[in-house]
Amino acid sequence: MNKWSGLRVYALIYLAFLYAPILLLPLFAFNDAAIIAFPLTGFSTRWFEQLWTTQALHQALRNSLFIATITSILATLLGVCAARAGTLANFPGKRGFLGFVMLPLVLPEIVIAVALLVVVRQVLDLDLSNWTVIAAHTVICIPFSIAILNGAFQNLDSSFEEAAMDLGETRWGAFRLVILPLVFPGIISSLLICFIISLDDFVIAQFLTGANPTMPVYIYGLTRFVDALPLIMALGTILVTISIALLIVAEYFRRRGVARAGLKDTGGFL
């Protein structure tokens, strides 16, 4: 096969298109100019220093980290329940139930945000806070968690659990000692993916955030100020670096899980 066939060249150009915006981030984040344009004027870390001293930003970051941590734990717990139930047995309405829980994947995000806003403010009459964002983020994270964990649970051989119980373990013991270690990589990658989704989400956060904005909402506020552009670039560089680092860890665990289950790697999270 021709190594430089037309298709390969096209695929590489496409990859370049996918990465172009991200590669520009560090270029301008370390550029010593207040406007984002060529030519570059020189290396500088002053935008990062400015980020370091912006208090409002730190508060937003703390909020986002708090929300993302709780969301990922909640969504993964519920995802484990659903995925385990899905592989245990067939019961009436199973397809309907799973379809319903996966619904957020095909609903426009603004609809979910608006609907939850109406419930929180009109029906329940609660104030908006970090917890309303957590509740909403969990809704959109569960489908991803289930998709990842389904893979992990479906690969399980049910005779492992039976063997453990024949050897005297209780069902809980069998779950903790046999099943949990086997699906553990799936749980880690579900936690990480939900964490990233929550950390990145803007639409739902904008509707449901209380007095303290999350990180993306704060960034969105910055986009209105022309002189904040390089700051956004610096912040973006940090966020993208964190995302990629988390992704690599998640991918490592996913592959380990696939290898543990003794399967061929088919690649990809989704």
Place this chain on the structure above:
Amino acid sequence: MGIFDTSPRARAAALVAPPFAYALLLLAVPLISIVLISFWTQTGLTLSRVFTLDNYREIFSGPIYIWGNQNRWGVLPLSLFVSATVTLVTVLLAYPVAYFVSFHVAPQRKSLWLFLITIPFWTSYLIRVFLWKVILGYNGVVNTGLIELGLIQEPLDFLLYNLNSVIITLSHAYAVFAILPIYVALEKIDRSLLEAAQDLGENRFTTFVRVTLPLSVPGIVGSVLIVFIPTIGDYVTPELMLGAGGRLISNVIQTQFLQLNNWPLGAALSIITMLAVGVVSLVFILLNQRWLRGRG
């Protein structure tokens, strides 16, 4: 530990209860609530809970939302048009990539390729959209770069603040959604069918058109839907790329909720939008099924 000893079916039901309750409370109840509130009315600060079709009447009577006039499309048809265009562009551009990874990449390198394709998707969406604004802007990266290289004298002004920029940005944002379903469908194709076609005298091109392409149709349908549906709800991209003025339906909804404080009208608009998206998707699926059946 009662539930641990019962039948698998009972245990499955017990396990399914928490996620189901959660989805019921935070998905079904909210969706029912917006339907309900769309039949109420808001005047100034007072919310009237009397059942009325006023919001829907307002949406369907004026030119703004649906019908448009000579100079301007209605917001909803324009948004559907933009989403459809984005979908077409995204899926057309994505297909060859999915095909390349499935058919031309060695099996042990496939997951690396998929990983490389997915990475940009997981990086901050807001920042990616914003970067396109910076790239395409009047004094942006493309313009200043081209001027620096001496290729143009004046900045190009057709890059930003029009629908092209929305389409470029959204095609970039949803690329992964388009690639993965097509890739999965292509992976499922039995490779011996392709050999059989070639043994029976097809060349590589006709094999693709008559075997590979029809067999990958489920993947194409999947990616069309998974791109089309969320793009209609995206208000960040139009907001940043169009500036004031050329607003799409999701911006209108967002404004009703967060600025004009007319939730009932916003809710009615959300429902009309969902219905429109649902109808377009269903028509697409049905046409596609008929086409597949027509081929035998």
